[in-house]
Amino acid sequence: MSSTELPSLLTATASPKASAVRVAPGERMRSVRLPGITLAVRSRPPAREGLPPALYVHGLGGSSQNWSALMPLLDGLVDGEAIDLPGFGDSPPPDDGNYSVTGHARAVIRHLDAAGRGPVHLFGNSLGGAIATRVAALRPDLVRTLTLVSPALPELRVQRTAVPTAMLALPGMSALFTRFTKGWTAEQRVRGVTALCYGDPGRVTDEGFRNAVEEMERRLQLPYMWDALTRSARGLVDAYTLGGQHSLWRQAERVLAPTLLVYGRRDQLVGYRMAQRAARAFRDSRLVCLPDAGHVAMMEYPDAVAAAFRELLADAAESGGGADSGKRGFGVTGSGAPGSGAEIWEPAAGTGPVADEPPPGSPGGGS
Secondary structure, eight states: OOSBOOGGGOOOOOOSOOOOOOOOTTOEEEEEEETTEEEEEEEOOOSSTTOOEEEEEOOTBOOGGGGTTTGGGGTTTOEEEEEEOTTSTTOOOOTTOOOSHHHHHHHHHHHHHHHTOOSEEEEEETHHHHHHHHHHHHOGGGEEEEEEESOOOOOSSOOGGGHHHHHTTSTTHHHHHHHHTTTOOHHHHHHHHHHHHOSOGGGSOHHHHHHHHHHHHHHTTOTTHHHHHHHHHHHHHHHHHOOGGGOHHHHHHHOOSOEEEEEETTOSSSOTTHHHHHHHHSSSEEEEEETTOOSOHHHHSHHHHHHHHHHHHHHHHHHTTOTTTTOOOSSOOOOOSTTTOOEEEOOOTTOOOOOSOOOTTSOOSOO
């Protein structure tokens, strides 16, 4: 259900066969075999021929289902696909067992190269945001625009509520969490995940909750689920420690594509205070802050995210999509989707990364 699972809500208990993955009305699933990996790809029939392609990348513990609320809202704008990263959703583990951010980015690049769909409008949430940032920096020819929802970029002051997820990377922690949560039901796990990832858990419908429980039960049957989650968490922590040209912040500065950044003020996993730093790091960026959203705004407020993406396309078309477009003063420039309460900022020209602080006039720190 979420893009980032709380480690203590999971268990390593698994049986060798899992039930079929859920496919929403209007969606279709297919399997793509590539060297060293097999990817499950979720898509919707394009509204018309000739639409530009889009690719959606989920986060830690998530799947392509995380984009099912947003994808139909963009049917008339893009020809969208969402992948299950290796070891997640309906994709089996990679042959080489590489769950690093670079390994996941390589899987995305292989898919795009093999499909010949680039350049795409690339979307990423949480871990998927870090992956998408690396793809855009290393292969600018594959990325038309970049949309990042609560991207997992390095933070010096991690929120307390994010510590359990980070601890998943430590040796022996998976066994400890498994013993602690042994008797938990799928419903209990989903309620915990919802409380962690949503700004307002009450926005989850009864049908959405039932679908999430079904998906949780399916995941718990996967014999590799815990290994994929643990190694991917470790890969993300490792990426946070890299410096020089391999630093995610340094790679963010190299991204040429027009970039939309979406942050939720109630995000318990990615600090809202990182929003301004991200807006300054990406050279051609637009920052949208949703005051009531949590970590998965594309699930919680898909209409607002879709409206912000439409504005990104309009701005890119007006400016010609150049790498230096959109460099206006840092201040409120719009109101986002009707009723969303979104606040939009754009970074001042000629500025590099700044200290971890919120945009002017906003509350400090994260939850």
